[in-house]
Amino acid sequence: MNHSNGDAGTSGTCWIRNGGQQTPLQFQNEPLFDAEVKIEDLEKEKQRQLAEAKAARRRQRHKEVVARSRLRHKETAAAIQQQELVLGRELHELLEQTGHSVTLGAEPTVVPLHEGALKQQELHHKYAEQVATQERILLENKELRRRIEDHAKLCDAIEKECVLCEVTADYRGCIKDVERSTS
Incomplete structure (x- = not known):
């Protein structure tokens, strides 16, 4: 089939070749063509609506993911602050037990994230001080453990020496006794 006019399907004329002869034919099914166009338009509209629905679902999922992430971040921050508080108390107790001077500062407080960089810097500085103090205590404890182990080894050696002396004295x-009995 060959359309002779430039406007597709609107003229209603079609040319058919029969043995080298062209004869015009009128379209009997112009409503069918309109129905196809309507179907295509409906499919495009459905595709557009489907794309909008998918985009809305993606946006909603993204909002939920962001909300969960923020909640986890807040929970994690609160848990870290609680853990720091507990570790600070334990550190304080360890310092008191080992006889080190304890400089009391203000109890760490839970600071909302929106209070500014200055508060965060102060907290970071306090945290760095705590970490440095903990590292110093760990080094001192390590040295004390080494000295305790050396002392334990010395005590074991002295005890072995005493046992050897007793065995030697008994021997x-x-x-x-044997010399007396044989003499």
Whole structure:
């Protein structure tokens, strides 16, 4: 089939070749063409609506993911602050137990994230001080453990020496008894 006019399907004329001869034919099914166009338009509209629905679902999922992430971040920040508080108390107790001077500062407080960079810097500085103090205590404890181990080794050596002395004294006593009995 060959359309002779430039406007597709609007003229209603079609040319058919039969053995080299062209004869015009009128379209009997112009409403069918309009129905196809309507179907295509409906499909495009459905595709557009589907794309909008998918985009809305993606936006909603993204909002939920962001909300969960923010909630986890807040929970994590609160948990970290609580853990820091507990570690600070434990550090304070350890310092008191080891006889170190304890400089009391203000109890750490939960600071909302929106209070500014200055508060965060102060907290970071306090945290760095705590970490430095903890590292110093860990080094001192390590040295104390090493000294305790050396002391324990010395005590073991002294105890072994005492046992050897007792065994040697008993052995000498046995030898003297044997010498007396043989003489």
